[in-house]
Amino acid sequence: VDEAWLDVAHLHRRAGFGARPGELEDGAARGFDAELLRLCAPGAGSSPIPEPTFDTDALVAGLRSNDPATRKSAVAHLRREARGLIVWWIRRMVAADQPLREKLTWFWHGHFATSLEKVKLPELMYWQNTTFRLLGTGPFPDLAQAVAVDPAMLVWLDGALNIKGAPNENFARECLELFTLGHGHAGHQPYGEDDVAAAARAFTGTRFVRRQHEVVTQPARHDDDMKTVLGQTGRWHGTDIVRIATSDPASIPFVVSRLWSRLARPAGPDDPVVMELAAASRPVLDISALMPRLFTHHEFRADATRVGLVKQPVEWLVGTCRSLGVDPDDPRLVIPLRTLGQVPFAPPSVGGWPANRAWLTTGAAQARLALASRLAELGRGAVDGNSPAARVEAIGRTLGIGSWTPATTDALRSAAEDPHALVTLALVAPEHLMA
Amino acid sequence: VTRRQFLTGLAGTGAAIALGACTSGDDDVSVIPAPTTGPTGPARGGGPGTLVVLSLYGGNDGLDTVIPAGDAAYQAARGQLARSAGEVLDLGDGFGFHPALKQLKEQWDAERVAIVRGVGFSDLDRSHFHCMDVWQSAGEQSTATGWLGRWLDIGKRDPFAAIAVGDGLPLLLQGGKATGSVIPVLPTPLPTPSIATWFRTMSVASDGPPLLAAAAQAGADMLAVDQRVSRARGRAAAIDDDPVETVGLAAQLELVASLIEAGLPTRVYSVQMGGFDTHAGQRPTRDRLMAGLDDGLGRFLPRVADRPVTVLVYSEFGRRVEINGSEGTDHGRAGPVFVCGSAVRGGFHGEEPSLTELDEGDLRSNVDFRSVYASVLEGVLGVEPADVIPGASRYKPIPDLF
Numbered sequence: 072v073d074e075a076w077l078d079v080a081h082l083h084r085r086a087g088f089g090a091r092p093g094e095l096e097d098g099a100a101r102g103f104d105a106e107l108l109r110l111c112a113p114g115a116g117s118s119p120i121p122e123p124t125f126d127t128d129a130l131v132a133g134l135r136s137n138d139p140a141t142r143k144s145a146v147a148h149l150r151r152e153a154r155g156l157i158v159w160w161i162r163r164m165v166a167a168d169q170p171l172r173e174k175l176t177w178f179w180h181g182h183f184a185t186s187l188e189k190v191k192l193p194e195l196m197y198w199q200n201t202t203f204r205l206l207g208t209g210p211f212p213d214l215a216q217a218v219a220v221d222p223a224m225l226v227w228l229d230g231a232l233n234i235k236g237a238p239n240e241n242f243a244r245e246c247l248e249l250f251t252l253g254h255g256h257a258g259h260q261p262y263g264e265d266d267v268a269a270a271a272r273a274f275t276g277t278r279f280v281r282r283q284h285e286v287v288t289q290p291a292r293h294d295d296d297m298k299t300v301l302g303q304t305g306r307w308h309g310t311d312i313v314r315i316a317t318s319d320p321a322s323i324p325f326v327v328s329r330l331w332s333r334l335a336r337p338a339g340p341d342d343p344v345v346m347e348l349a350a351a352s353r354p355v356l357d358i359s360a361l362m363p364r365l366f367t368h369h370e371f372r373a374d375a376t377r378v379g380l381v382k383q384p385v386e387w388l389v390g391t392c393r394s395l396g397v398d399p400d401d402p403r404l405v406i407p408l409r410t411l412g413q414v415p416f417a418p419p420s421v422g423g424w425p426a427n428r429a430w431l432t433t434g435a436a437q438a439r440l441a442l443a444s445r446l447a448e449l450g451r452g453a454v455d456g457n458s459p460a461a462r463v464e465a466i467g468r469t470l471g472i473g474s475w476t477p478a479t480t481d482a483l484r485s486a487a488e489d490p491h492a493l494v495t496l497a498l499v500a501p502e503h504l505m506a
Numbered sequence: 507v508t509r510r511q512f513l514t515g516l517a518g519t520g521a522a523i524a525l526g527a528c529t530s531g532d533d534d535v536s537v538i539p540a541p542t543t544g545p546t547g548p549a550r551g552g553g554p555g556t557l558v559v560l561s562l563y564g565g566n567d568g569l570d571t572v573i574p575a576g577d578a579a580y581q582a583a584r585g586q587l588a589r590s591a592g593e594v595l596d597l598g599d600g601f602g603f604h605p606a607l608k609q610l611k612e613q614w615d616a617e618r619v620a621i622v623r624g625v626g627f628s629d630l631d632r633s634h635f636h637c638m639d640v641w642q643s644a645g646e647q648s649t650a651t652g653w654l655g656r657w658l659d660i661g662k663r664d665p666f667a668a669i670a671v672g673d674g675l676p677l678l679l680q681g682g683k684a685t686g687s688v689i690p691v692l693p694t695p696l697p698t699p700s701i702a703t704w705f706r707t708m709s710v711a712s713d714g715p716p717l718l719a720a721a722a723q724a725g726a727d728m729l730a731v732d733q734r735v736s737r738a739r740g741r742a743a744a745i746d747d748d749p750v751e752t753v754g755l756a757a758q759l760e761l762v763a764s765l766i767e768a769g770l771p772t773r774v775y776s777v778q779m780g781g782f783d784t785h786a787g788q789r790p791t792r793d794r795l796m797a798g799l800d801d802g803l804g805r806f807l808p809r810v811a812d813r814p815v816t817v818l819v820y821s822e823f824g825r826r827v828e829i830n831g832s833e834g835t836d837h838g839r840a841g842p843v844f845v846c847g848s849a850v851r852g853g854f855h856g857e858e859p860s861l862t863e864l865d866e867g868d869l870r871s872n873v874d875f876r877s878v879y880a881s882v883l884e885g886v887l888g889v890e891p892a893d894v895i896p897g898a899s900r901y902k903p904i905p906d907l908f
Contacts, residue, residue, distance in 0.1 A: 237831015434688030
């Protein structure tokens with residue numbers, strides 16, 4: 072297996088969700104840099120997967136009904152819409168022609184983690200998802216500003232309840248801790264409790280009004296007094312806080328470290344590669360400029376990076392479907408993500424999902440094996456046309472894996488007569504679990 | 507032994523700390539024991555018990571769990587959220603359980619519930635993630651290993667030693683070398699016998715890259731535990747096809763009870779509940795959460811009452827004493843910890859923090875959470891706290907908790 076093919080396979084996994092049949096051979100012929108440009112192309116943002124539909128007015132009316140039967144059917148309606156939304160996004164990731172845009176949409180969902188569990192209305196989550204897709208490849212401050220007035224986020228972190236005289240700190244705290252600055256390390260926190268309290272006051276008065284389908288700021292509920300946040304004093308509004316936070320010196324290294332951690336390998340804001348990429352991103356972090364720098368950095372292709380990241384369950388499912396040419400339009404292929412510990416639109420908390428070893432549990436191994444067996448039923452054709460002896464290598468080519476470990480080779484050879492078993496085992500092999 | 511005697515617990519704490527200062531010379535905070543291995547290596551402590559750790563994610567409102575309903579300062583600070591003395595389930599000493607904790611109150615009356623009041627740590631900073639990491643790692647700062655993960659690192663590797671029920675491995679069961687096993691709440695059968703056999707061939711941890719080895723090891727451990735767990739599950743639970751709802755505490759604890767009854771050699775189980783981050787309109791949410799807690803613990807504790815099973819219930823922090831502007835409460839500091847089971851001495855332990863002398867609006871912590879861990883390590887698992895907790899000599903076990 073040649074170097075160029077391995078590099079392109081690595082790139083497809085990290086800048087996307089893994090290659091579709093034939094893409095690796097074509098990409099290796101074009102070369103790494105040309106393939107990177109192709110994956111980074113902004114594209115039209117269109118998708119062959121039909122957009123999900125919502126009937127939120129009927130849903131809300133049903134949920135508020137006094138009639139138990141109506142409420143029960145509204146709950147069923149809610150579950151149907153939620154399931155439809157989740158399946159839609161997974162299918163869209165599988166079908167993506169500009170996978171980097173979709174990968175970044177996925178990244179921002181984990182960064183600004185918001186869950187259906189509290190937001191309830193799937194349509195709001197869909198709007199937020201659209202915002203990530205549209206703004207997630209541009210300047211970070213623009214994205215952060217949009218998120219601060221995003222309807223789902225306003226519901227998720229209690230924006231409607233943050234009012235003058237009775238501030239609610241929920242969004243302000245997470246905005247600083249998780250979205251823009253980071254919690255700090257070794258006692259160096261870039262902000263303090265006073266900053267959180269003052270920032271919360273600046274965000275007062277903004278809420279989402281569902282009936283009007285818009286986010287409104289009510290002057291009577293906004294605290295217009297002076298506030299000091301991160302050393303700057305003024306009659307700040309929410310937009311000022313996002314501007315001040317995203318232009319703080321701690322912000323770019325923090326956000327770059329989150330991206331590097333999910334696209335390359337885990338690292339903090341003080342990691343040398345992160346600091347180098349952060350320095351090149353000043354004064355304004357533009358994701359479209361960062362991405363080529365990140366993927367062409369020599370550390371991206373280092374051995375420590377290649378074996379330094381585990382696929383998240385969604386990435387494993389999407390990558391597997393892309394490689395095998397499976398369209399996961401059956402909810403039964405998507406619902407097992409719950410047992411794997413990762414359901415899109417339902418992160419465990421505003422902190423998002425964990426990484427690496429967290430996905431290598433015995434429970435995940437069990438759930439993955441069961442789901443792999445179903446996926447292999449649909450994708451067993453991947454090794455068609457090969458003799459049993461050639462199937463072990465063929466499934467490696469399909470999955471973008473250059474070589475198997477001795478233990479995996481033994482297992483795959485034993486199963487080579489049985490295409491379903493062979494594909495199942497390849498899908499749960501340690502090599503295929505690496506991002 | 508009367509409840510009144512337990513109320514004097516704090517006087518004992520002072521004495522124990524003073525005594526500890528005289529007798530313990532080892533104050534090295536960096537001590538994390540080197541794992542001892544080998545087939546005849548020490549077992550992970552000779553204690554008789556099984557420990558079930560229940561983590562409440564989001565910051566449980568301690569003042570709406572063990573409620574000082576008779577206290578005027580409480581009534582004033584909590585406004586519309588305050589519950590009346592007639593509404594709470596009287597525990598004596600001016601406190602009462604949340605009205606939904608009916609079954610837990612029966613366990614309290616049977617002296618199977620110890621409430622350690624005012625538990626926290628000194629630099630609680632109100633961040634969910636930082637605080638939960640500190641609780642689960644029991645480090646001076648958050649670290650990469652959990653306190654029970656380091657317990658797992660003692661003695662030889664055993665995938666049965668600790669089991670987390672649910673969809674993921676909490677930090678508390680992440681060791682430096684060993685990790686706890688995770689079992690799904692719902693049955694997840696292996697595809698076919700031959701695939702299972704070949705999967706065993708594949709799941710051999712190599713000396714290669716650590717993540718690849720960890721992946722293979724997880725596969726091997728899964729095969730090791732699956733057979734006994736599957737047998738112990740009994741009747742398969744109905745598959746719920748809702749992808750968003752998480753499986754409730756009662757179902758998790760029911761599985762734990764089945765595994766204990768089946769005689770698994772497991773010494774530590776981890777279960778969890780989320781949704782405690784009640785910034786807004788918290789009353790109905792709290793009612794639902796407390797009902798869920800009561801449903802889980804209230805069924806589990808009687809079922810294991812004749813076994814040496816101890817349940818530890820904690821949350822990353824309590825909540826602000828004063829109600830916020832949205833009929834909820836913001837992140838706070840100290841809160842109560844429950845230690846439940848037949849082995850504990852039921853009743854109150856430690857002193858309730860003052861409702862008027864606050865730390866930036868929060869309850870001050872009187873008891874470091876590592877003192878509770880020290881008690882549990884000694885009393886349930888039978889290990890020296892110093893083998894697991896850095897700087898353990900600073901955290902004396904709670905007197906008379908067991």
